[in-house]
Amino acid sequence: MAHGAASVAESTGHHRWGAGLAETLAVAALLGIAGYAALFVAPTERTMGVIQRIFYFHVPSAWTGFVAFFINMVGSIAFLRTRNLKWDRLGVASAEIGVVFFTVVLVTGPIWARPVWGIWWTWDARLTSSFVLWLLYVCYLLLRTLVDEPERRAVVSAVFGIFAAFDIPLVYFSIWLFRTQHPQPVIGQGGALDSRMLNVLLLCWAALLGVMALLIRQRCRLETLRHSVEGLRADAERNATGN
Amino acid sequence: MTGLQSLMAAYLAVWAIFFGYQFTIGRRLRQLQDEVERLKAPAKH
Numbered sequence: 001m002a003h004g005a006a007s008v009a010e011s012t013g014h015h016r017w018g019a020g021l022a023e024t025l026a027v028a029a030l031l032g033i034a035g036y037a038a039l040f041v042a043p044t045e046r047t048m049g050v051i052q053r054i055f056y057f058h059v060p061s062a063w064t065g066f067v068a069f070f071i072n073m074v075g076s077i078a079f080l081r082t083r084n085l086k087w088d089r090l091g092v093a094s095a096e097i098g099v100v101f102f103t104v105v106l107v108t109g110p111i112w113a114r115p116v117w118g119i120w121w122t123w124d125a126r127l128t129s130s131f132v133l134w135l136l137y138v139c140y141l142l143l144r145t146l147v148d149e150p151e152r153r154a155v156v157s158a159v160f161g162i163f164a165a166f167d168i169p170l171v172y173f174s175i176w177l178f179r180t181q182h183p184q185p186v187i188g189q190g191g192a193l194d195s196r197m198l199n200v201l202l203l204c205w206a207a208l209l210g211v212m213a214l215l216i217r218q219r220c221r222l223e224t225l226r227h228s229v230e231g232l233r234a235d236a237e238r239n240a241t242g243n
Numbered sequence: 244m245t246g247l248q249s250l251m252a253a254y255l256a257v258w259a260i261f262f263g264y265q266f267t268i269g270r271r272l273r274q275l276q277d278e279v280e281r282l283k284a285p286a287k288h
Contacts, residue, residue, distance in 0.1 A: 039254075051246035054253045061257075100264050104257050111253040115246060211261070222268060225275050232282045 027210035034200075034207035042200040054112040060205035061104040062130070064212050066168055068098030069137065071216070073168075076161035079154055085227065088154035091161055092144060093219035095137050097212055102134040125178035129171040136164040150230065 038056035045052035075091035078084075109127070110120040121127065140160050147153035175184060193201070 039250075049246045051249050053250055057253070057257055100260060104260050107256045107260065108253045111249050111256065115249050215264075218268060222272060222275070225272070225279075229275055229278055229282070232279065236282050 024214060027207070027214055030203075030207040030210055034204040037200045038204055042197050043194060045197075048116060051112060051115055054108050056200055056204045057208075058105060058108040058112065059201060060208045061101045061108070063205055064208040065098045065101035065105060065133075066172065067209065068094045068101060068212055068216070069133070069165060069168055072098060072137075072140075072161050073165035076158035076165075079158045080162075083151075085150060085154060088150075088157065089220050089223040089227070090216070091154075091157060092141070092223055093216045095140050095161065096219055097215045099134060099137045099141065100215070101208070101212065102130070102137070105130060106134060124180040124182060125174040126171070126180045126182035129167060129174050133164075133167045133171050136167055140164060150227065 034056075038053055042053065042056060044050060071094035072091050075087045075094060079087035079091065109130075113122075114120050140157060143160055144153055144157050147156055174180060175182060
């Protein structure tokens with residue numbers, strides 16, 4: 001009981017929820033600057049016009065989602081090697097944040113596509129594999145609700161997380177491997193993006209990575225508190241049956 | 244829907260998703276804190 005209570009105190013009383021104020025303000029400022037740059041500073045694309053500016057949060061959201069899912073894979077492997085539940089907490093936090101970012105991708109993509117392609121969605125390689133990636137991690141989160149025992153839940157999640165991560169390179173390389181409706185890459189192989197657009201794109205990505213880091217840290221602390229509460233609950237049940 | 248309307252819709256959707264997620268985090272936190280108080284209460288008596 002004492003250990004559980006001490007863990008709870010550590011999770012709530014002595015740590016301010018979310019990141020420190022300075023870090024939150026820094027990320028908020030960066031996000032504000034990036035948003036302003038995306039809407040007003042980046043040059044207007046010649047053929048698509050203003051709607052192309054969706055690109056400045058659609059693409060960085062996808063990249064940030066990939067990073068979050070990669071962190072989940074790292075946490076999953078680390079948990080299976082060490083059996084330390086802190087890696088499981090990192091895993092679930094990063095998976096959840098990755099789902100949030102990929103929800104942004106799957107919502108902003110069709111909003112862009114409707115006026116440009118005339119359709120909201122098509123089942124091409126890039127869009128389908130992205131949807132499957134999102135679905136895999138939603139299943140990861142649902143799977144965790146089906147297993148009560150923390151250690152077993154962590155093992156099942158870790159194995160599933162490693163398996164799900166195989167879709168990440170498939171999504172990324174689908175543009176090169178298959179004929180797709182999705183626009184071709186604008187940076188890297190075959191891409192040639194205007195330097196001003198590239199700078200704004202990278203600025204937006206930096207801002208979203210900052211948001212991701214804050215959210216993962218916040219979600220990890222929530223998971224730590226939840227774990228502590230599970231311990232308190234178990235102690236209370238033991239005391240009740242023992243008395 | 245014009246290009247500008249689509250852009251604004253996408254922008255609002257992004258903010259709605261992030262704020263919606265923050266709201267769920269806040270709600271889960273409150274539920275856990277309530278449960279902590281409930282579990283601690285018998286120990287005080």
